[in-house]
Amino acid sequence: DVQLLESGGGLVQPGGSLRLSCAASGFTFTNYAMNWVRQTPGRGLEWISSISGSGSSTHYADSVKGRLTISRDNSKNMLYLQMNSLRADDTALYYCANTQHWGRGIVVTVSS
């Protein structure tokens, strides 16, 4: 069965950093572009970043450009999101996903 398991979330102060990880299994990881999507009660589902299967192409939402960096390690079937200069409005439930499957999500709270 396909599994996407996020980790690395938690509480961080404004301006701080966090690195999210997503362990993928049950499918050929390199064949799929991967995404990070976040969810809040107020903004609903918000796509924030994508990376191609090879990792050579990345894309970001304007709201996170320059602060968040997506990457992947295909040798380990891992997806990452390096989050810097975090703001209160980055507080959300973060999902690792491709178009077919989503992880359970990990909570990131930015607060002093």
Added chain:
Amino acid sequence: EIVLTQSQVSLSVTPGQPASISCKSSQTLLHSDGKIDLYWYLQKPGQSPQLLIYEVSRRFSRVPDRFSGSGSGTDFTLKISRVEAEDVGVYYCMQGMLLPITFGQGTRLEIK
């Protein structure tokens, strides 16, 4: 940015009755290759979104055949032929044709 509008915030349906959820796009979602990158997801209470329909009308694996998708251009519909109790949750449409990937606001299905 492509805006997806789900006009129904919620609907309440008697088990065994049909349900229909609409999604309107601010731009056509037709790729040059003829595909339409329109997806439907169901987020059950306490769970992450799960794929129901991709490319407008293709059912994902193990999705019951009571779910069907239709539409073209900018107007799309998800239909449930006979609602069951397990269908409760929030239904989202999503477009993957143009970055940023965007989602509808969601339609909550409740059982009467």
